[in-house]
Amino acid sequence: MDLRIFTEPQQGASYDQQLAMAQRAEQLGFDAFFRSDHFLRMGDGDALPGPTDAWTTLAGLARETSRIRLGTLVSSATFRHPGILAVQVAQVDAMSGGRVELGLGTGWFAEEHAALGVPFPEKRFRMLEEQLEIVTGLWATPAGQTYSFDGRHYQLTDNLGLPKPVQPTVPIVVGGNGPRRTPRLAARFASEYNQSFPEKDEIAPQIARVRAACEEAGRNPDELTYSVAFVACVGSDETEVQRRADAIGREPAELREHGLAGSPAEVLDGLGALAEIGVTRVYLQCLDLTDLEHLDLIADTVMAKVG
Incomplete structure (x- = not known):
């Protein structure tokens, strides 16, 4: 099983803090370092030093x-025009030597859009579908050759389709829990289907449902990677579990139920x-970006034992 580190820098993290965690994750042998694409803190607390742009950050980490x-x-x-996003991702892929993956979704945080002055249409699924296409x-x-597109939300005319990514195919991550449209979208475009913070049952x-959508589309469902994202809160003893839960404003019992928390054995x-x-x-999901020892513990006691 691949274990990846996932962060939420909008909660208050500088580029240097993200860099330190990405480099530690790399040194420890984790498969990937992913971050959210948000510009507004969620919940109460100090928002300093302020948000960082996801693709600007990833460009720096790539180098x-x-x-x-x-x-x-x-x-x-809602944040990215697809013609520009294609250039951004291809460029960061080149800067990283072919290590980039694109997770793309509809967006959901209305208050964030209001704070930024970015439109937040009520219906966004068709936007996502057109962006992926x-x-x-x-x-x-x-x-x-050139590429043109005439859709409901986007129109492109005679685009040269440049630059190209280094990878022959940049992996696309499609996520969500919708029972019909999301599985069909994953079957059509994704190399990975992700469920973030789902109910475990x-x-x-x-x-x-995603496997059935692949079969309906004539695609081998085993071509997709099936992933989940959960908050991680691991401690060598209960005192350490409680300390890490307190640091992110959560309770150990709730984290055990809805995340991956407790002792390494748990x-x-x-x-x-x-x-x-x-x-x-x-x-x-490692919410405390200052706690690099958390990654050390997970690597030593969990990842080392995962086949």
Whole structure:
């Protein structure tokens, strides 16, 4: 099972703090470092030093890491025009030597859009679908040809489809818990289907829906990676678990129920249960970006024992 580190820098983290965590994750052997694409703190607390842009940050990390994969979970379709997003992702892919992955979603945080002055349409799923079609279409446009698109939300005319990513295919992460449209979108565009913070008893039924959508589309469902994201709160003893829970404003009991929390043995049991229902990749949401020792503990006591 792949273990990836996932952060929420809008809660208050500088670029240097993100860099330190990404570099530590790389040194420890984690598969990837992903971050959210948000510009406004959620909940109470000190928002300093302020937000950082996801793709600007990933561009910097691309030049200051060498192995670890980098991506968003997930970029919001409301923040990014697909023609520009295709250029941004391709450029960061080149800057990283081919280590970028693109998670793309509809966006959901209305207050954030109001704070930024960014439109927040009530219906956004069609925007996401058109963005996925445009981004993948631009990257697939052969040299010497052009790409045009005439959609409900976006129109592109005679785009050269440049620059190209370094990777032949940039992995696309599609997520969500919708029972019909999201599985079909994942079957059409994704290399990975992700469920972020789902109820644990809903994971297997949703994976089954995505697999069925792949079969309906004539695609082998085993081509997709099935992943989940959960808050991580691991401690060598209960005192350490409580300290880490306090640092992120959560309760250990709630984290055990809804995340991956407790002793290393408890977290290994949780990962084992996920593997049994078909999950092969887990994003460990580490909310305290100053706690690099948390990564050390997870690497030593959890990742080292995961096959």
